[in-house]
Amino acid sequence: MPETEDPLPPLRDVIRDYDLRASKVLGQNFILDLNLTRRIARTAGQSGSSPLNKILEIGPGPGGLTRGLLMESADHVTVIEADERFRPALEDISKAYPEKLSVVMGDALKINPNEIFEGGYKIVANLPYNIATPLLIKWLSQSPIRWDSLTLMFQKEVAQRICAQPGDDAYGRLAVLSNWLADTTIEFDISADVFVPPPKVTSTIVTLVPREQPLAEADLSILEKVTAAAFGQRRKMLRASLKQITPEAESILLACNIDPTRRAETLTIEEFCALSRALKEYL
Known part of the structure; x- marks a missing residue:
């Protein structure tokens, strides 16, 4: 140049x-x-x-x-x-x-x-x-x-x-x-x-x-809310931190093939997107 x-x-x-x-x-x-x-x-x-x-x-x-x-x-x-x-x-x-x-x-x-x-x-x-x-x-x-x-x-x-x-x-x-x-x-x-x-x-x-396409399908506003809940109490297991969204958090995590005892910092972006799709009806 x-x-x-x-x-x-x-x-x-x-x-x-x-x-x-x-x-x-x-x-x-x-x-x-x-x-x-x-x-x-x-x-x-x-x-x-x-x-x-x-x-x-x-x-x-x-x-x-x-x-x-x-x-x-x-x-x-x-x-x-x-x-x-x-x-x-x-x-x-x-x-x-x-x-x-x-x-x-x-x-x-x-x-x-x-x-x-x-x-x-x-x-x-x-x-x-x-x-x-x-x-x-x-x-x-x-x-x-x-x-x-x-x-x-x-x-x-x-x-x-x-x-x-x-x-x-x-x-x-x-x-x-x-x-x-x-x-x-x-x-x-x-x-x-x-x-x-x-x-x-x-x-x-x-x-x-x-990116030409986002890493995985998700709604931005839902993903923001899910990550805010998960990382807002990052020392807690996901089954606890996501209860503020729904009391059914543990069963939804299991349905997404995510161990409910994991913490937010271990999840991949694709896993957060899967959670966002599963939790959409609660947000």
Whole structure:
């Protein structure tokens, strides 16, 4: 992929000139290293089935990742930013890359990406930590899924929960939902000292590529409720944790060829899907 020379001033100068300070309330942490943001962009370009064509970025802030995507020759980037303070810096990027950047001011949790794009698109984002998981669940809940890939930054602990497999300590509801619908990969860690201000945790880049078909048949809303009940009391046997759904939990488990004394973290995604189908009439 050809590189584009960035004509803009260093990000530290942008932050100084526009007096842009990270908001703790909005979960903001800025990446100023364009070599790193370009690496994230290249990772996105290598995921899914399409190159860096139509890109959606959430929470661009002063535009470090935005510039990295454009430097890696993304065809077009649309950013959603809730903080009006960043509008001037984003407008400067738009002027430097004519017809390559669209800025949407608003709350990403309230915006449906399918209404922005025709056809497929990639989502690439250094997500604000306080809305990262709700946004992921929102995108996984699309029907049908139209994104070609997600390349997202999470706290390392959350990244491990997304990509965990049955039997792993981190395996839980988020892993079941994510891996039911997508292939998940931990790409690389990012140390706290590359951020301004530095967070107290290590961050991790994760990619998700949607499966052609979910791993097994299930209704998303039912699967969410079953996994919430099962993992909500993860130290209990399933015959106990699922009693909140129905007192017949033990017999239903047996009918699904699942030992009622097993615990949630041992079940495969396919077994959770079978349970969801069996428990549908109770939810």
